[in-house]
Amino acid sequence: MTLEKIVSSLVQKVEHHYYGKYRGIVVDNADPEQLGRLKVKVPSVLGNDIVTGWATPCVPYGGEMNQGMLFIPEVDAGVWIEFEEGDLEFPIWVGTYWSKPGGESELPKPNDPDGAEQGSVQDPPTRKIIKTLKGHTIQFEDNDGEEMVIIFEATNENVITMDQNGIVIHEGQNSHEVKMDGEGVTITDGMNSHEVKMDGNGVTISDGMNSHEIKMDSSGVAVSDGTNQNSVTMSGSGISIETVSGAKVELTAAGITIDAGAGVVQVKGTAVMLGPGVMPVIRLGDMGVGNLGAPVPITITTNTQVLA
Secondary structure: OOHHHHHHHHHHHHHOOOOOOEEEEEEEOOOOOOOOOEEEEOHHHHOOOOEOOOEEEOOOOOOOOOOOOOOOOOOOOEEEEEEHHHOOOOEEEEEEOOOOHHHOOOOOOOEOOOOOEOOOOOOOOOEEEEEOOOOOEEEEEOOOOOOEEEEEEOOOOEEEEEEOOEEEEEEOOOOEEEEEEOOEEEEEEOOOOEEEEEEOOEEEEEEOOOOEEEEEEOOEEEEEEOOOOEEEEEEOOEEEEEOOOOOEEEEEOOEEEEEOOOOOOOOOOOEEOOOOOOOOOEEOOOEEEOOOOOEEEOOOOOOOOOOO
8 A cells, every 4th residue: 555545544534533632511411321421512523502422431440340430520510522433423521621600710619627618729739629519528638737638518517527636526417526636535415515525534424404414533433413513422532422401421431420411310210220239229119218207219319429
């Protein structure tokens, strides 16, 4: 074959084929075969009215059963189109592009650690973003000293933030939160103001609705009834139970102290045992001798003394 015929054949082949990338607009992304294909308008090749057949995706990873990257552009998204071997019958979408309609960039806007959307991508763009149409976001920050990963669910404003301080899981509708950092772990019920805090000092459980609290640390355990101002304290010195009226029971190594404050101490039972003996000293129904010598029931009051 002469050189002239070879050149003529190549020219004829190229004239009827389309090579390179062309700008397209997605018309349909509901592929009935579920292969990630798109129907696209390619104005520079087909005009403004003709739509391509189903364009096969060209993606960075996949090609095997049940594996790969699945990111299907939305209808009206801008995509780059090629044609397999230049044949218009076999379109391929190979990526997307952004533009600036109305002068505003279509780049996805980043989120701050609380999930709130910021104005624009910083310069230089050290932040990598995956963001959907609804605003759901996975964001990676690589700037030195600001390393961070944010996962944001936009509909309910739920956010997980991971950075040099630790991890925060925040539930947006009711402000519930789990915070894990260098100090410890804090779990907060934002709706009812309840909190569990675990750190180097111990564990504190707080009922924010009623100001009740359980505190456990190196000194012991303290239980506080915030509504009625009653408390129980357990420490190395013993156990103390105190009521809002001032009545108190203390159990220590030295013994047991019962202080009724302005009230009365009552001891009830079929028998009252005093000392190490097996027989009660005072039994229910025991009688004493009254002023006139008549028998009277024994009543123990705050002024009663038992002498050895």
